[in-house]
Amino acid sequence: MWSGRTRALLRVWGLWPTGVLGRRPISCNAASLAGSNCPQCWNCGGPRGPIGGDGFFCPQCRALQPPDSTRDHFSLMDCNRSFRVDTVKLQHRYQQLQRLVHPDFFSQRSQIEKDFSEKHSTLVNDAYKTLLAPLTRGVYLLKLHGVEIPQGTDCEMDREFLMEIMDINEKLAEAQNEAAMKEIESIVRAKQKELTDSVSRAFEQDDFEKAKEMLTKMRYFSNVEEKIKLKMIPL
């Protein structure tokens, strides 16, 4: 999608200060050199700077710009496109972006900017949630590599695995107290950790079929986790 050169430049831009005072105007030349387009600001008509950088605001008039629909979650959250994500860094980036685009900061601004801030904020929330949890991150990364996991893939799963899931579901149905449910929960958590490590290895080896298989298994365990949560809610 991005050339190596563009990616390198984006990384440099990502390091720039993002506060309003620290935001530097980026010339159109720099953008065209990087092979990116240079759209105009909706408010003043001036050049907006590179769309892939942190160009949330117009460098001239400081108006909030619309979200860049071509930007993926990894780029938005300033992460390498990899299954291994530094979740502390991810959280910092999330807070940094919300400080820039949260609708609360736009209550005195134009309706257009209010609308853009809503859209930005929703996108930032989606990106953060997607990249934070290993299952959704893996499914998303797989999708970027052109591999989708359809719902209801029972027939593709091995019999042994399906038996294991059935067994856990039965145990959960029979669990009468919190201790029994906690025990099942810790078994499932250990399974998820094991699978997360396998997914990580599969992505490192560009083995997307293996990653797909492991993520599908994680989805089954995730359903069990949801059931445990529901059952633990006191009636």
Ligand SMILES: [Zn+2]
């Ligand atoms: Zn402007």
